[in-house]
Amino acid sequence: MRVYFDNAASTPMMPEVFEAMTPYLSNIYGNPSSVHWHGRQLRSVIETSRKKIADLLGCSPGEIIFTSGGTEADNMAIKCVAQTGNIKQIITSPTEHHAVLHAVETVSKLHNIPIIFLQTDSYGSIDLEELELNLKNHPHKTLVSLMHGNNEIGTLHDLVAISQLSKQYGAIFHSDTVQTMGHIPFRLEEVPVDLFVASAHKFYGPKGIGFLYKSPHINIPALICGGGQERNQRAGTENIAGIVGLAKALEIVKERHEDINRHLLELKNYFIYQVTQKLPGVRFNGLIGDKTSLPTVVNVTMPINDEESLILFNLDIHQISASGGSACSSGSVHPSHVLHAIGCSTTDMANSVRFSFGYQNTKVEVDYVVDCLVKILEPTKVV
Amino acid sequence: MSRHGRVLVAMSGGVDSSVTAALLHDEGYEVIGITMKTWDYASSGGTKKETGCCSLDSINDAREIAVSRGFPHFVIDIREEFGDFVIQNFIDEYLAGRTPNPCVMCNTHIKWESLLRRADKMDCEFIATGHYAKVREENGRFVISKGLDQKKDQSYVLWGVTQDCLRRTMFPVGGFQKSTIRQMANDFGFHDLSKKGDSYEICFIPDNDYRSFLKRQVPELEGAIAGGNFALKDGTVVGKHQGYPFYTIGQRKGIIAMGEPYYVTKIDPLSNTVFIGKEEELAEQRFTVRGLNMVKYASIDNDSALITKIRYLTPGSLSWVQQLDDNHAQVIFQEPIHAITPGQAAVFYENDDVVGGGWIDKVGL
Numbered sequence: 001m002r003v004y005f006d007n008a009a010s011t012p013m014m015p016e017v018f019e020a021m022t023p024y025l026s027n028i029y030g031n032p033s034s035v036h037w038h039g040r041q042l043r044s045v046i047e048t049s050r051k052k053i054a055d056l057l058g059c060s061p062g063e064i065i066f067t068s069g070g071t072e073a074d075n076m077a078i079k080c081v082a083q084t085g086n087i088k089q090i091i092t093s094p095t096e097h098h099a100v101l102h103a104v105e106t107v108s109k110l111h112n113i114p115i116i117f118l119q120t121d122s123y124g125s126i127d128l129e130e131l132e133l134n135l136k137n138h139p140h141k142t143l144v145s146l147m148h149g150n151n152e153i154g155t156l157h158d159l160v161a162i163s164q165l166s167k168q169y170g171a172i173f174h175s176d177t178v179q180t181m182g183h184i185p186f187r188l189e190e191v192p193v194d195l196f197v198a199s200a201h202k203f204y205g206p207k208g209i210g211f212l213y214k215s216p217h218i219n220i221p222a223l224i225c226g227g228g229q230e231r232n233q234r235a236g237t238e239n240i241a242g243i244v245g246l247a248k249a250l251e252i253v254k255e256r257h258e259d260i261n262r263h264l265l266e267l268k269n270y271f272i273y274q275v276t277q278k279l280p281g282v283r284f285n286g287l288i289g290d291k292t293s294l295p296t297v298v299n300v301t302m303p304i305n306d307e308e309s310l311i312l313f314n315l316d317i318h319q320i321s322a323s324g325g326s327a328c329s330s331g332s333v334h335p336s337h338v339l340h341a342i343g344c345s346t347t348d349m350a351n352s353v354r355f356s357f358g359y360q361n362t363k364v365e366v367d368y369v370v371d372c373l374v375k376i377l378e379p380t381k382v383v
Numbered sequence: 384m385s386r387h388g389r390v391l392v393a394m395s396g397g398v399d400s401s402v403t404a405a406l407l408h409d410e411g412y413e414v415i416g417i418t419m420k421t422w423d424y425a426s427s428g429g430t431k432k433e434t435g436c437c438s439l440d441s442i443n444d445a446r447e448i449a450v451s452r453g454f455p456h457f458v459i460d461i462r463e464e465f466g467d468f469v470i471q472n473f474i475d476e477y478l479a480g481r482t483p484n485p486c487v488m489c490n491t492h493i494k495w496e497s498l499l500r501r502a503d504k505m506d507c508e509f510i511a512t513g514h515y516a517k518v519r520e521e522n523g524r525f526v527i528s529k530g531l532d533q534k535k536d537q538s539y540v541l542w543g544v545t546q547d548c549l550r551r552t553m554f555p556v557g558g559f560q561k562s563t564i565r566q567m568a569n570d571f572g573f574h575d576l577s578k579k580g581d582s583y584e585i586c587f588i589p590d591n592d593y594r595s596f597l598k599r600q601v602p603e604l605e606g607a608i609a610g611g612n613f614a615l616k617d618g619t620v621v622g623k624h625q626g627y628p629f630y631t632i633g634q635r636k637g638i639i640a641m642g643e644p645y646y647v648t649k650i651d652p653l654s655n656t657v658f659i660g661k662e663e664e665l666a667e668q669r670f671t672v673r674g675l676n677m678v679k680y681a682s683i684d685n686d687s688a689l690i691t692k693i694r695y696l697t698p699g700s701l702s703w704v705q706q707l708d709d710n711h712a713q714v715i716f717q718e719p720i721h722a723i724t725p726g727q728a729a730v731f732y733e734n735d736d737v738v739g740g741g742w743i744d745k746v747g748l
Contacts, residue, residue, distance in 0.1 A: 310504045313457050317415065317505060332420055332460040 002319040003365045008151050008179060008297050008356035009323055013245070014204040020248040021206065024241035032238050033227060042240055049247035056254050057213065058187040065212045065230050066243055070178035070199030071099040072223070073212035076234070077174045077195040080220035081143055082107035087172070088140030093118045093126055094341035095153070100145050100176050101337075118146075123287045124155035124342050131162065135169035142171040148196075149179040152338040152354055153286025154297030156180075163192045172218060178202055178210075179294055182253040183261070194218055198250075200242065204359070205249030209242030260359045264295040267357045267366060271298055274370045279303065279377060285339060285352060296358070301344070302351040302377060309351050311376065318372040324353045389413040390553065391507040393498055394448065394456065396441030398568045398576045399513030399556050401448045405571045406555045407511055408452050415505060416449045416456035418442050419497060421465040421489075422587040438589075444576060451572070461497055468492055470587060474600055477593075477628040480652035481726025484540075485585055491543025491676070499548060511553040515561070516541055518549055525549035526679045529735040530557040539695050542730045542740025543676050594629045604628070611655030613639050616648070616664060624657050633665060633722030646722075666719035672712050672729050672741030679738045682706055689731040689738055691716065693723055704731050704738075712741060 004012070024045070030038030032046055047061065054061040067073045078100065081087060092104050094117050108115050116134050118126045126146065135142060144166050149156050159175060166173035174195040180186075181196075182203025195218065199210040214220070214233075226235030253260060269290075275282050281303030287293040302311055312324050312333065325333045335349040344352065355369070392404040394416040408414045420442070442458055449456030469489045476483035498510045515530030516538040525546055529536040544552070556564050568577035584591045598605055608626035615621060622639035624630065627650050630638070634647040638659055646665050649658040677683070685705050691714055692699035701717040714729060723746045730740035 306504075308504070310457075310501060313415075313455070313505060316455050316457075332458040334460075 001365070001368050003321065003361075003369055005320065005322045005355040005357060005361065005365070005369060007358035007361075008202070008294075008354065010201045010207065011204045011358045012360060013201075013206055014249060014252055016252060017205055017245045017249045021241040021245040024244055032240065033229065042238075045240060046238055046243055049243045052247045053211070053250055056185075056250055058189055059213060060216070062231065063213055063216060065214060065233050066238060066246075067197075067210050067212055067234060068208055068239070069210040070097075070176070070197050070202070073197035073199075073210050074099040074174075074176050074178075075103045076212050076220075076223040077197065077214075078103040078143070078145060079107055080223055081172055081174070081195070081218070082111050082113060083221055084219070085111070086141045087111075087113055087143045089114055089116065089134075089138050089142045090145065091116045091118060091131065091134055091142055091171075092145045093120055093147075095120050095124050095150055095155075095338045096145065096147055097151055097176055097178070098337075100147065104145060120341055122342050124150055124153050124285075124338065125287065126157060128158065128161055128165065132165050132169075135165060135171055142166075142169070143174065144171050145174045145176070147176040147179070149177075149184065149294040149297075150286060150338060151179045151297070152336055153299045153342070154288070154294040155286040156184075156292055156294065159186065159191050159193065166194075167192055179296070182250055183264075183294065183296060185254060185257060188213075198246070200246035200249055203249050203253050206242050206245040209239050209246045211246070256359075261295055263359060264357050265290055267361055267363065268295055268298055270363055271355065271357075271366045271370070274366060275300060275373070278370055278374055283348075285342065285344065297354060297356045299339075299352060299354045301348045302353065302373070304351045304377065305347060307347050307350050311351055311353055314376045315353065315369075315372065318376070320369055320372060322353050322355050322369075325349070387412045388508040389415065389506060390509040390511050391415050391417055391498060391502040391505065392511045393494070393513075394418050394445035395513070396438075396444035397513065397582065398573070398579050399515070399564060401445065401513075401573055401576055402564050402567050402571065403511050403513040403555045404448060404454070405452060405573075406567070407553070408454060412509075414452070414454040415507060416445060416454060417498070417501060418445045418456070418458050419465075419494070420458055420460045421462060421469075421493075444579075448573065448576075459497075459501065461493070464497065465489070465493055470600075473585075474597065476726045477597060478601075478604075478652065479726075480627055480650040482631045482724045483726045484728050485587075487540050487543055487728045490540055495544050495548040495552070499551065502551070509551050509553055511555060513556055514541060514554050515557050516554050517557040518552055518554055521679075524679060524681070525552075527737040529732075530554070532560045535561045538732075538735075538737050539692055539728065539730050542678060542728060542737055543674075544678075545676065546678075549678075597628055608655055611657065614656050614658050616658060616660050621659070627652055627655050627657050630657050632724040662721070665721045667723050667747050668719045669713065669715045670723050670729070670746040671707070671744045672714065673710055673744045675706070675710050675712050675739060675741040677739040679733065679736050683731075683738060687731075687738075689733055692730045692732065693720065693727060693743065699730075699732060702731075710741075711744075712739075 030042055032039055032042035050061045050064050053064055090104055090113055104115055118130055120126055146157050146162055148159050163173050172194045175193050177196040178199045181198040194215040196213045201207040222233050224235050229235055283301045285299040315322055325336045339349045339352055390407055390412045392414055394400045394404055404414050404416055446456050469485050472488055473483045473485045502510050514537045515532055515535040517528045519526055527538050527541050529538045565577045588596045610623050612620045613622040613624050630647045632647055645659045648660040648664050683706050686703045689704050690699040691702040703715045705713045725743050727743050728740055729743050731738040
């Protein structure tokens, strides 16, 4: 049995999404910027998709800017807000995705903007009072960049509270919502985030397409310059099949949200139960509650006292795909900066695995994975 | 489950280790490929020539074989253990006036130990590499012998591999000619790989310029040692040199013009003196080795007549080897040999079998 428990890295595309996309990869062609018939057909498809997405989120179509994915959207939000020159302080946290951390570090150096890293507790949660204190004591404009759901440990930040605090103190609030978009729906009237992002392949859509939501109150320059696409905010011929796929995927996960969410929570809690029963000594990183964490992610530290247990390789040998740490360009794995930030030891980091679930996973797969873990964790046999 | 068990194959991305993996896979072993990243080219400076086993292209080549064959492949970052030991030793040896052999050092202290440790953690019974050598069991010992292709034989770099490591080691390409291996690679469908050149350079010095590497690694070195003396055997100073670590025994180029060919004959790090002499002064008959590792026999009788090789691509010469203790031996050649170089490996052979080897220590005496 080959098991894919790495859905936080990427999800399989739903067949309906693929079907919706195929015409735009085959017989429907042309450039949406062209003013002729072919161009018009495509322009119309893009704008219909944009409207569909805006309706699902409760915003205006003009507030959605299509990008190549979540990383580009995060980069655009942070770099272009900083480029306006109004920002005098950035507040973020050490458990953010590298798309945010590296962008923040870059603009900090480039524009000489100080960064404040909020402390996180051992679950990866931030202290809202610390956030408020830093907002209150700073007379100038602040950019707050805090993610919704953590991609490695699943802990959720309170988006409502953070957005309200940011609003109260006049800060711009950007949130990396890549892991929650399509999984934990929110409407903008309840959560006044200024900038947030999406990546379609995290919710059963295609890779290479995402978007940045930008509040109409914020004016920023383009990150990628060229033609006038995306209302002069993101140049480059549009990825039409991707845009269609993104809109379709978001529509489906919204429609089936209750079923998918129930299934994911059942799987996740079943996994947690089985692992706890059969592998004494395991520990969970991050929060694991239904309301406090992602339904998709469980991060487990295996009871192994070895700085290099090769647990991921052993899972792979058993045909199980899961992840831990971040892969560098060569494919070797570096320890996770998130686990480091929440105080994991070197040994614990080396023995931690992120299992992440998708709608297609089953309890039978959970049983198989737990059985394999039991086998792998048996004391090494003498050869 | 596989027919023969699980084997961890060290895959550099080159033709030999790729064929190694494919051969074992065809034989029914459960193959797990591993590429050990020993060095980061981005940090090495020097030219950007990427031919070594740690280049991204090589890692990608290794992965491609694994994917096409359907077996797992992992990349392991061993830069720390490699750097701490092999690169530091490389620098230390030059600073001690010797000429190191980092590939042998790596095999002896890093590669096999590293591989076996990972093999244990992944329940692999065996490890395999693409070396041109053979290994067999005989009288309770695991014996390395020369590869079938005499021109490609790599037994010289394997003398330091311990019996415990050899017990679980396979060299599947050792029984073939290199040309056959290239043909096999082509037949397996690895068309580009079959034409890939051999790499001879030290993996962490892809441009082969060890002097610049030393200067980059030890920035204060140049200033501290420049301006030492070139001297003749009797101590007569004949000129200034650029620093003793930048010279190697037997080197002719780059030394002071003497009107006729002169060679580096001895390096004295303490006085920063590089001794030079005529060709005949290079010849020595006896030397000692340290770090002795016995392969074919647990120990050898005094004055065993063995063929000793003191560099990679030479046939070796008749010698008498006397084991002094567990770690040391003395070697006396039948005829004087040119440029016996401290820091290089000396390997003793009985026909094609490696009897043992060690590091060349004191020369002459």
